[in-house]
Amino acid sequence: MDPYLCLFLFLFLTLFVEMRGGRDECMKSNRCGDQGPLIQFPFRLQGQPPHCGYPGFNLSCTENNQTMLELPGSVKLLVKDITYKSREIIVQDPDNCLARQLGNLNLSASPFQFNFGEENTFFDCSSDKTDAYFYQPIPCLSIPGNPVYAVHSSELVQYLNLSSCRRLYSASAPGNQAYRDYIFNGSAFSLKWSNSKICRLKKSDSTETECIKGVSKKIIVTGAIFGFFLLMLVIVVPYRVYSSNKVERDNKVKVKKFLEDYEALKPSRYSYADIKRITSQFKDKLGEGGYGTVYKGKLSDEVFVAVKILNNSQGNGEEFINEVATMGTIHHVNIVRLVGFCADRFNRALIYEYLPNESLEKFIFSKVVKNYSLSWKKLQEIAIGIAKGIEYLHQGCDQRILHFDIKPHNILLDHNFNPKISDFGLAKLCSKEQSAVSMTIVRGTMGYIAPEVLSRNFGNVSYKSDVYSFGMLLLEMVGGRKNIDVSVESTSQVYFPEWIYNHLDIGEELHIRIEEEGDVEIAKKLAIVGLSCIQWCPVDRPSMKIVVQMLEGEGDKLTMPPNPFASTVPTNLSKPSRVFQQELTIISELE
Known part of the structure; x- marks a missing residue:
């Protein structure tokens, strides 16, 4: 399943379970005692989670299992009954003296209002000979000689003779406005509430509440979250399904194309x-x-x-x-x-x-691309790649493959200039245990043919013939030129491999196309490895495995090989070896 869809479903189910769990917890029937009224939303019994009821609808149980409602001003009333359908609660003052608590009560900060009620002013009189005589004194507030009256209308106060009375406070009181039936004698009365009124504590350490019109914040937040997830469900799921189908279609096309290309390759x-x-x-x-x-x-x-x-x-x-x-x-x-x-x-x-970059020959000989010369670091990477390819031919196959035509023209370069050996038209197969191969004709290209291929006097023809050809290729990479130009008849032409050896032998550096720091070291390493590979006797040449190690190692640890041209008298730098001149003659005749 899509990971985004899984995440969405997980969050949705988490919210659902949380809401469901909270709802189940709040739906439990709660009472204070067997005869107490049923307590359910919007009321919350003390001990239940806050979300089980509206703020200001908190109820508690007394030690006698009576249900108690606490109103602003620490006014506490006993709950006799709750009618949820008509949103009415029947309460009674626990001390049968509601008038005493009305002084602290402010229902404007409460979700409740008296079913019938009007503002009353309470007076403490020093004598019962007042114009308020037609009012019944409030027993719980009056003492002998000091009756307390409640005048239900502020307009009446200014017309009554209350000179011997002291005004106590004004407060709303329950009663029947039609019959002036106010309840100050301990009788039960009703309070009404509205679902559209939400009240909360003004401060965390206060019992005063404030009310706002609207629905529960809990409901608003829950509804917003649920609506958001529902919107995401409507938008994301179809999109993810479409995306998934598109990915599957793209994958099918990709697999089909791969199989076609694979068949082609x-x-x-x-x-x-x-x-x-x-x-x-x-x-x-x-x-x-x-x-x-x-x-x-x-x-x-x-x-x-x-x-x-x-x-x-x-x-x-x-x-x-x-x-x-x-x-x-x-x-x-x-x-x-x-x-x-x-x-x-x-x-x-x-x-x-x-291979888009064609052959290595184009980059080390041709004047056409002289402005795009390969760096010495890249030349070293190319040399290592060619060596690994030849090593694979000699050791990595079931049968040893002798190429017999290693030269720059047969080294192709891909788009990153990685070398690849090509043209196996002259190749021969032999077992890895076979130390020599028989040949009826000379194989190879003049200038890269090993001496033993021309004459058995130099040894048997083996995989070391490819090592010789690779050595000649390396020296041409170092010089950026062919080792021999057979089109030149003059025997005074400089034979480049011998020129390189003589310079290195006397300790002179090869200052050939040196541009950056480290170029001298790479040029010297390639030259020494190339000279090691063109030793006249095959047994003196390293295997391609050793050649790879030499090329990948540090140049300063390499030692100069024996002089491949030591079979003749020393020559100056302007004359080629007579032995090699003889070999050129043989090659020319064979060609």
Whole structure:
């Protein structure tokens, strides 16, 4: 259930239970003794909660189980009967001397009024020879020789001869106005009350009350709260139901779209007609090379792909099989995901996830994006990502995968410049226990091929060949240039890896594109790791697991590796190694 609806229902039920519980408590029958009048709302018996009755309607029980009503001025009257239908209460003065209490009584501050009543003035006379002789003296106030009379009209007072009398006080008194029947002899009389009059104590330590017209404050507050909750129920519940239904509809659409996209992201087989539809008839070309042409495509509104159309030339069959066999079974954050493939008669295509920033080569070699140079910190993150991807190929799969073509062109960058290894056309599979692999042809790209791939004199071909290629890639990232330009015929061209080693070996810093503090340290670390990876003998190269640790560690803890070019006589900084010159010749002949 909706949490807001639950909260609303909880508050509503709490209020209902509180009101219901209070109502049940007040509905209990209360009496003072078996013969006493029934006490119920608006009267409240002493000891009951305040909300059980109106202010000013408080009753109490005496020791003799008589019901007592207390009025303003500490006037107390015995309650004989209560008629709730006509809102009338029959009371009697407990001392049979109501006149004595009338001096303190002010019914204007009380919810009660005499049923019939008029203001009376009380006089204490020194002699009964007055014009008030036709009034009966009030027994409980009179003493011999000093009668006390009550004159019912203030207008009569000025016409009577009351020279021997002392005015005591004026007060309203019960009686029948028609017959001048005033009750001062202990008889019971009635008081009336109105539901529209509310009275309360003026002060917490006073018995005086004040009255206002209207309904009970308790009822007003309760009604306001109940009305608010009812309004909330009318507004919130339909809205929450609508919102809940909308969320469910949105969730269904989201799940449906996810399943569609998920189906699209699984390595699936597509027809050539599908390929043309995905690429919008090969509308947007991303690149072209000896392997074929790459186009941008779209599987759904949010899933873009890169479609490589393979050339119909010799060797495409093996490259196609290598790509599908290896990439279709591996999943790693630093390896391009194979989405699908096409093998429709003579047409072959590979469908990859689309990476908007294209290849690393564009950012470290191309002059087109020279204004958007990658920071050394970002270069270090890219290097670590590539290393983790290669380590996964070597150790994370059921079979070890040797890439044989690690180079900047085959490192693609996503929208956050996270690197992903691509192009597995030259890859080979071997068991993890296999220390060497057999090769019939040279695999790789000139400048990144390990020496043992060219000649068995340097050792057996193994996963260490990818380590060598990664080392060359690292050194190109450091220099922002290719290590060798094979298009240059002059043998005096500087061989950059050897130039880096000689500078570091004599303690000179690599001041290459240094802009911020810490750049020197990162450049030196990348260079040392790269030189460790291009050792001529495979056994001297670290595993990719060690390479990752070196890249993630602190640069000042790294030590210079042995000189990879020590097999020749020392060279100056302007001449490349003769051994490497020989290898270039071999590569050129093989190409």
